[in-house]
Amino acid sequence: MRLEGRGQIDRDHPVRFTFDGRVIDAFRGDTVASALMANDIRVVGRSFKYHRPRGLYSAGSDEPNALVTTGRGRDALPNVRATMQEVWEGLDVTSQNRWPSLTRDVGAINDLFSPFLAAGFYYKTFMWPRAFWERVYEPLIRRAAGLGRLSGEAARDASEKAFAHCDVLVIGSGPAGLMAALTAARAGADVILAEEDSHMGGRLLSETDTIGGLSGPQWVGSVLNELTALPNVRVMERTTVTGAYDQGTYGALERVSLHRPPGRAPRECFWRIAATRTILAAGALERGVAFPGNDRPGVMLASALRTYVNRWGVAPGQSAVVWGNTDTAHRTARDLASAGIHVAAVIDARADATTTGDWPFYPGGEVLSTQGRLGLKGLQVRHGRREFTVWTDCLAVSGGWNPSVHLASHIGSRPVWRDDIQAFVAGPEPVPGMDVAGAANGIFDTAGCLADGLRAGNVAVQAIGLETHSPDLPDAEATPYAITPLWEVEGKGRAWLDLQNDVTTKDVRLAAQENFRSPEHMKRYTTQGMSPDQGKGSNVTALAVLAAATGATVAATGTTTYRPPFVPVTISAMGAGAKGKGFAPERFTPAHAAAVELGAPMIEAGLWYRPSFFPLSGERVWRESCDREVRMVRESVGVTEVSTLGKIEVMGPDAGTFLDVVYTNTMSSLAVGKVRYGLMLREDGHVMDDGTVARLSEDRFVLTTTTAAAAEVMRHLDFVAQGLRPGLNLRTVSVTEQWAQFAVAGPRSEALVRSILDDPAAGVLPFMGCTEASISGTGVRVFRISFSGEKGYEIAIPSDRGEALWRLLLAHARMLGGGPYGLEALNVLRIEKGFLTHAEMNGRSTAFDLGLQGMMSAKKDFIGKALAARPGLLGETREQLVGLRPVGAARMLTAGAYLFGEGAAATREAQQGFTTSVAWSPTLDTFLGLAFLVNGRARHGERLRMVDHMRNVEALVEVGPPCAFDPDGGRMRG
Amino acid sequence: MRLTCPHCGERDLREFAARGSAVVLSRPSAGASAEEWADYLHIRDNPAGEARDLFYHTPCGLWIEVTRSTITHAVIAARPVREAKP
Amino acid sequence: MAELIARTPAHADLPQPVEIGRTRIAEVVLGPVTWIAPFDGQEKAVTAALRAAAGVAFPKPGQVTRKGSVRALSVGPGQALLIGATVTPDGAATTDQSAAWCALSLSGEDACAVLARLTPLDLRPSAFALHRTARTMVGHMTASLTRTSENTYEIIVFRSMAHTLVHDLTRAMRHVAVRAAL
Amino acid sequence: MRYSGARVILEGLRGQRGWRPAWREPAPKSDYDIVIIGGGGHGLSTAYYLAREHGAKSVAVLERGWLGSGNIGRNTTIVRANYYLPGNSEFYSHSLKMWEGLERELNYNVMHSQRGLINLFHSDGQRDAFARRGNAMANQGDDAILLDRDGVRKHLPYLDFDNPRFPVYGGLLHPRGGTARHDAVAWGYARAADRRGVDLIQNCEVTGIDVQNGRVTGLQTTRGSIRAKKVGIVVAGRSSQVAAMAGLRLPIESHVLQAFVTEGLKPVINHVVSFGMGHFYISQSDKGGLVFGGDIDFYPSYAQRGNLPMAEHVMEAAMTLMPVIGQARVLRSWGGIMDMTPDGSPIIDKTGIDGLYIDCGWNYGGFKAVPASGFAFAHLIAQDRPHRIAERFRLDRFTTGRGLMDEEGTGAQHNLH
Missing domain, CATH: 1.10.10 (Arc Repressor Mutant, subunit A)
Incomplete structure (x- = not known):
């Protein structure tokens, strides 16, 4: 019921929302919980296991019972604490874990079986028969489990993330937090004051104390006026600090617009706050008492009841009993009485307690049980030897206070027990840079909290090297805390x-x-x-x-371990921005748009997008386009963009010596104007990457890497240069982004290249030669290299002119009967030649396995040399790269299939190798495969069985060398 | 976690790539025995306490050796690997 | 002779400056950009050469040296980008990077708030003063950030990531703008 | 005391008064035939199989904290046999078969649920790699089905198929893959080992390993000296420290792996789903919590907690792959300490000291290995020779290069597996 004349709600602004379809009248400033209480709705949820009816128990984020769903469809948010959800016009709230309704819940039948559902009962049964677990028991359990329900629709990516930095982070804005923030702010520190509630003030909003002659809310207002006027203070309400991490990093969840109708504003913001010092002033959480029937709606924490009465002007009934083991009970009774609520009894567990109030008082008494079904009706009370019933709507219970030490324990510090307050508190500096103040520090009177906040503020100010400017401490209530254990x-x-x-x-x-x-x-x-x-x-x-x-x-x-987050955090907040394409950057090549114009499907290649093929009208499936493109390259000329390859320049007097360390072969001897194929190993002797090295001048090399390994190779080069060979004088820099690069391949490639170079003579390059030239006045780099097996060039041009060069190349290629080709054709061309990609350089293959052992220089040390010589990485037991062709009736090959002896069973024990890459070769009119085969180089000509269980493909194959086309390379050298 | 890049200053962990123990800076000489090589690459003291670990500050390309606690995650020192070379 | 028309990195994603709320982004055409890294022991000579040719010193970590329209940005240990002039001093590794980077300026009253949605860098004036530059992250991208005026930042990322940068920035700008209106 | 549905009902009727302790609380004796250091999943199962398979009568398990306080109690509960390199294939295949009979073996419901595991792939190259994996599983005799995009859609209709950063090309379905209730595995083995006479000794930290003339003779502990003829070290997360007590150095670096659980929700994820491009995997527990995780934090650590960048990366992966769970709230995060080896595969081997054996290096895959690891380690300890399912888990493979099992192909860098 609503109490007239009390609370900090805005009675001039009525708000209507619905709860399970029923329209609820509330006021601006209400939470769903206070509004439900105002409307005398007592059952707000059902428990997880027994579906017991439950009412409001707390008034904050610790609420165990009032978990509701807000919104519908993709905006449905399950397990919202009704105590934290502010009302807004049109808010749609539904209760959870009940069917068909909160008051008539079929699931409550579970409660009848509760004698058999004791702790861990499920570990002792449901074992027979075996197949019943997945088919019968588990589905039943799963359906029964869980509280809220996700809508089943994709959530909107409607939240955001942000970073903040400060000198002093103050967590909590009760008397200690406000005082600490004020102290630090006046000294000039950058302060962030984070408060979970919609309003600053903590318990001061809920109590009737005066501070410095002002009411709690008034005093809070005056401090806030000062703080918000300071440029060095950021006040963040609705912001829960959720976790403490290393070096003063904190996570915090801000409810940006969940208190308003949905709009374009972010719903939540997940903050990453880096703070030099932190003051944990998160207060304390009141605890209840475990007594029979204590889950009845109407039993609630005494502090929560005061909050409902004093802050929101609502009460759960006409009369209340208060039971506690500290002076909290008496404070509660006073507030209730002044609000016009009948105090039916005050029970103080302390036998020596006295009262000043005009109500039945039972020192040393206790509550034995409760009565009522969907709401509390009465209590059985024991006082001395007497047991009797007290009729009441509400029991306000307090078993004492637990300081909120959660964040103080997140990085490993264990809380310490204090007998005098019967509670755990944080140890000294539980998190580096953190100080705990106020109720969180086990101080439970207002004056003490103010003083402790001031102390903590000054400690922080001194720690960051500022001069202290202590504010005056206002007068406030100072009661010693006396507690007797009541669990x-x-x-x-x-x-x-x-x-x-x-x-x-x-x-x-x-x-x-x-x-x-x-x-x-x-x-x-x-x-x-x-x-x-x-x-x-x-x-x-x-x-x-x-x-x-x-x-x-x-x-x-002792305790169990507190772990982040302090309150549950939505995945959509912590993962904000990632839905769809936001998960990782998208990289587009200079000629991307031009490829899309031609209708090429663009596929992901790491972070990049590359054209798969360039369909012509009339081509229905990719293979038709691919086959045509392959023939085009073999017969005339094709152009493809290779800008995604990593390009790294290595410069300086020791550049060659350095490259000799990172490549297996010798690069220092490379002549200016020449290109050499290079192989890099990891230190463990396996192949890291391959590519080309071109020497542009005496002290400038340019390396290419595969697209996939570009970042890894750059990091590796930096590691070798800085960590292993710091004495060498060289510099490395990635030039991947500077240069758009295009491969021009085919018998007519030279004609094409000559036709576009300003000086056609520059196109007359020997195989593995390179030069600088120009196209329409723009400087380009021309390399005579080939990944197709045809005579080929790669032309690099500054990226800003990449698209223009692509268009020029295509125009000229078409005049020569050629055109663009995509990744599919590129892959077929290289498989025909037995060239490698990361399907073969799979992280487990060695130079020896790949048949490249000849590239490992015997004359010098290089990364990977020593460990590549381990006996297990050499010899006949290794799987070596071979080529395959189908020879039986079945003509199809697949990648990822295993090889077995002809007639052998397809079992692990009989595995001889596996296929890595396959392609239909339009050039040779057959499928071709690359494979690793045990001792493969010695087995050319042998026939094997290829089995792909996954695609249901089996074929007889003949082993040959990896290169199936133009083995002596005459076309390439051209 | 925050680490200090000697070039850029204190930064959030997300700017760094971690590599593990700094012992990989002590690469054996070319003539070292097979055992030495295998130990170098594989065997780790793996201290529960103060350790020297490698991080790469991705935005600036500096490899750094960080002296830190593997128990508390406290950072004791950080220097470029160039200067850490034994 | 065919003309090869140059494209700016963000020409498709940000053809015009965009203003949302109290922030604005626009593509910055950097002009000539040279990456410069003095070889061992050559730092002083390179600075002298740069001063002579372009009037700027080789920048210290986090520093931008400026003279007229020429700037040198520190971009890593012993590395700088010389922007607005082409100088290839002896004693340094140099390479042309004129087409490698996408640069946007982010300006306006809420520029810092927008950037704080994307970068873990401490943007407080005490940590990132006017004309300071930093190599850091913007979203998932590595970036160079430079504070070019009280409320203006220049953000430089890989050219290939121009689309993502514009996307990330406009999303953050929208969020900040809507928040400011709450 | 045998557990059964009838017993649960009987005890329900008499107020649960008849349940006896799940295990005894013995004081350590001064002398055992075999002492297992480590009361986690692997240690407890080792002790159980020593008693069960090898008739060992005098066995103790020493646990520094409480039984099951290591990674068995802080993992993402996935049970699978989808490895493809020889060595791993046969071992995990065997382990999965043991899981399938574990409940009746232990008379304890560990809630092993074979709800199916799907590894998603996002390119043609990955499809081929997963086809290979599936074929290897089939060669081993295990089940695997290569799904195309539509096949995945039938199982996982809630994925973002339309606009993800990395489109789903298909998935490898492992129908017998699934989950189990992690703590229950520890408790089930503990109870079963206890019933076979194994002394489970909690709060007993080993402080020294006694070696004389190349042979182990006993242990120093916080609860006194204990003589032992044989000692097995099974202490993932502390392997290097305990091995160092015997002068051993291991190819292990310790790293922290975070995991997350949401509030309980009505069923939404019915499989185990793994998103390789995003280093993200997820299942939903029977209690309704979405249990998920990602990659290790990459820096060496013994703290059982991680940092925000990886946590955020995991949430971002969830948002791009399955935004349907975006409104779920993460309730709790934690970290386990992983023994990371140079090839990502484990070690079950002799140590060079007679009578001293070690089982370690499970990287982040130890949970599903619990039955077979204990089984094989018990065999090694009892018979002094490896069981065939684990004969490739040798310490010397890094020196010889023989039989490396680098499933990820990332090479000898401990934090990359």
Whole structure:
């Protein structure tokens, strides 16, 4: 019900939203939770296992019960904490884990079977018959499990990520956080103040204390006015710091527009904050008490009840009982009474407690059980020897406070038990650069929090080398904290710990009985704390119950590990920007658009896109285009773009010596104007990459790498130059982006090249020669190299003129009966020649395997030389590269198939090798394959069985050399 | 995690590529035994504590040797591998 | 003789400057760009040669040296890009990079906020002052970032990534603009 | 005490009072025939098979923390046999067969669920590589089906087929691949080993390995000295440190692998899906949490936690591949410490010290190996010769170059596998 005249909601702005289709009236400033309470809706969710009806329990992100879904379709967001969701006009909220409705939920039948569903019962059954697990038991369990439901539609990529940097990150804006931020800000530090709530102030928004003569909200407002006016302060509300990482890095989730109707604004923003110092002032979380029937709607945390009453002006009923073990109980009773709510009883676990209030008071009493079905109606109370019933709508319970040390524990520091406050606190500097202040530091009175915030602020200011300018401390309430342990009340009926996962004290005791006695065993066996709230409200209580069951102290029992994130983070926030193409950069070659114009399908080649083939009208399948392009290259001339190849310049007096280290063959002896094929090994003796090395001048070489290995080779060269050969005087630089490069291949390639060069004579290059020339006045580099087996050139031109040169080359090629060719044809051409790609340089092959052992210089050291000589990398047991042709009735070859002796079974034991690349060769009118075959070079002429189970292809093949076309290379040398 | 590139200053981990132990800087001489070579490339002290590891600052191309704790991830020092060469 | 028409890297993705909210991006035509890396022991000689030919010193880490329309950007240990003039001093490895880079300027009141969506670099003036340059990441790309005025940044990435840079920047600009209007 | 549905009902009726401890809590004796260092999945299964297969009567498992506190309790629970290099093929194939009978073997429901695993590929070259993998699996006698794009669509209709950065060309389906409940595997083996008389000793850290004349004689521990005729080291994540106690240096570098789980959700992902281009894999647990992970963090680490760049990379991969899960919330992240070897494959071998054996180097693939690793290691310890399914997991392969099993082809750099 709504309380008149209380709360910080904006009563001039009514807001309507729906809950399970019912229209709910609320005010601006309400959360879904406060609005539901205002409308007397008591059941807000169903529990995970037993489908127990559940009501609001907390008022913050630790809420275990009120998990709802907001929105529909692709915007549906499951498991939203109703306590954190601000209302907006038209907001669509539905409850979860119930059918057909919250109040009539068929799943509640599970509760009847609860005696058989104790902790870990599923480990002891469902084993027979074996096939039933996947077919019967598991589907049933899966359907029953889970809380919310994803819509099944692709989520929008509607969030964003950002970085921020500061001197001091203050987490939490209660009295300690505000004071710390003010202290640091006045000293001139760059401050980020992050607050999870929609409003700054923490508990000050929920309590009736005065500070410096102002109400809590007023004082918060005055501090905020100062902070927001400072240029060195960034105030971030709706921002939960979710994780602490190394060197002062924090993750934080900002709910940018989830409190508004959907629009174009980002929904959430995931921040990466780098902070020199951090002050953790995240407050403390109140904990409940495990007593029979404590999950009844209407039982809630005392602090939460004060928040509902004081901040939102709502109450769960006409009367309330307050039960606690600190002065919190009395504060709650006072606030309730002043709000006009009947205080039916105050029960203080401390036998020596006194009260000033005008209500039934039971020092040393306890609650034994609850009554009511869908909502609390009454309590069984024990006081002394007397047991009696108190009729009430609401029980406000407090078992004490747990400092929010989660973030302090994220990078390995263990919290420390303090007997005086019956709680875990963080150890000293639990995260490098982090200080803990206020309630998070185990200080539970306002004056103490203010002072501790000031202290922490000054520590941070000094640590970053600024002068302190301490603000004055305002007067505030200062009550010593006195607590008596109050964890559980044993009795008939179930007492819940983890409300979401339906873990009870019995489950914890059963775990101990079965020897799951360490906290981690207990947690994993019972699932205590593995629910969406991660046990925020229940873990410490569960540990206390475990300690009691094992006869140990809580301190000796210890805790489980806190891990990020502090609150659950949507994948769409942490992965923002990646949907579709945003996952990795797209790289487009200079002639990309021109290839697309010709209708070429563009396919991914690493980050690049390359044309697959260039279809002509009338060609229906890729093979027709590919075959034509291959013939075109073999018969006239073809042009293809090879700009994606890595291009690296190596310069300097020691460039040649350096290249001798990284290549297996000798490059220092290469003459100016010449190109040499080169092979690079990894230090482990396997092939890293191949490519060409051209010597443009005495002290300038240009290397090409494969497209795939370009970045790896650059990093490798940097490593060798800086780390292994720092004494050599040379410089390396990638020029991949500077040069567009085109291969011109075919018998008429020379005619084409000569026709476009300003000085046609420059086109008369010997095989493996290179020169600088010009086209229409633009300087180009011309290389006489071939990856097709035909007479071929590669022409490099500055990228800005790449598209123009491509168009020029095509125009001239067409006049010669040629045209463009794509990756498919390029692949066929190289397979016909037995040239390599990474299908063969697969990371496990050696120069020896590839038949390139002759390229390994015996006269010098090079990377990979020593380990390539290991006995296991040489000899007859190695799989060596061979060529294959089908010889039986079946004419098709496939890549990835295995080879077996003719007549041998296709088993692992009989494997002789496997195919790496295959192609239909229009030139030779047959399929061709490349393969690795055990001792293959000695087996040319042998017939084998090729089996591809995956594609259901089997063929008889004949082994030959890798090169199937023009083996002496006459065409290439031309 | 943040690391300091001696050329660029302190940067987020995402700017770096990690390579593992810095022992690979101590490449055996050409005439070393097969055992020495195998040890060099494969065997690692793998300390639980202070370690020297290699990182590559991708944007600027500098290889650095970082002295750091493998337990706490504390960074103790960073220098270019050029200067770290034993 | 056929004319080979040059294309700027972002000609297709950003034919005109784009303004969203309080930020604007435009392609920057760098003109001649030379990558310069002095060989061992040649740093002073190279600086002298650069000063003589273009009026700028070889930049220290993070530094931009400027003279008129000529600038030298530090782009790595012992490496600089000379922009706006072509000088190939003796004693240094040099190579033409005039066509290698896509450069955009990002300007306006919210430029820093936009950039903070994409780069992990500390952009606070205390860490990244006017006329400082840094090699860093922008989105998933390596980049050179230079602060060219109070509210203007120049972003240089691989030419082939022009499309992604424009995409990433405009997305961030939209987000910042909509947020500012909330 | 035998577990069964009837027993669960009986105990339900009598208030669960009859359940007995899953294992005893013995004090360490001064003398054992065989001591296994490491009470994780591999150590517990080794002890079980020593007792079960080799009749070992005097066996202890020493665990520094609590049973199952290592990687068995912090992984992504995937069980598969889709390797393709000899050595790995036969071993994981054998392990999967053991999984298929594990529940009845242990009388413990480890929830092994063969829901099918799909490795997606994104280019023609990758298709050929996965075809090879599938063929190798078929040669080994295991199941594999090469799916084209439409085939993948039938199984995984929710993938982004229309506009992903790396389009899906197809997938390799491993129908018998799946998941299991990780902790239950440790507990099941622990309970079964305990029932066969193995002493499981928790909170007992080994501080020294006694070697005399080239032969192991016993151990120093935080709970006193223990004599042993044979000692097996099975301590993934601490292998180098424990081996160093016997003067051994290993080809291992320790790295952290992060994993993530979302809040429980109604079923959406019914397979194990692996997205090679994005280093991302995912399944949904029976409890409803989406369990997923990516690559290691790449820097050597013994901290059981990672950093944001890899975490974000994993989430980004999820968004590009299956934006259908974008609205799910990550509940918890954690890290396991991986023994990374130079070829990405494990080691089960003698050490050169008589009576001292080592089982390590599982990289990030140790969970599915638990049954066969324990089985083969028990064989090695008991018989002093390798079992045929693990005879290639030798320490000296890096020196000789013989039998390297570099499935990824990334070479001898520990953090690249």
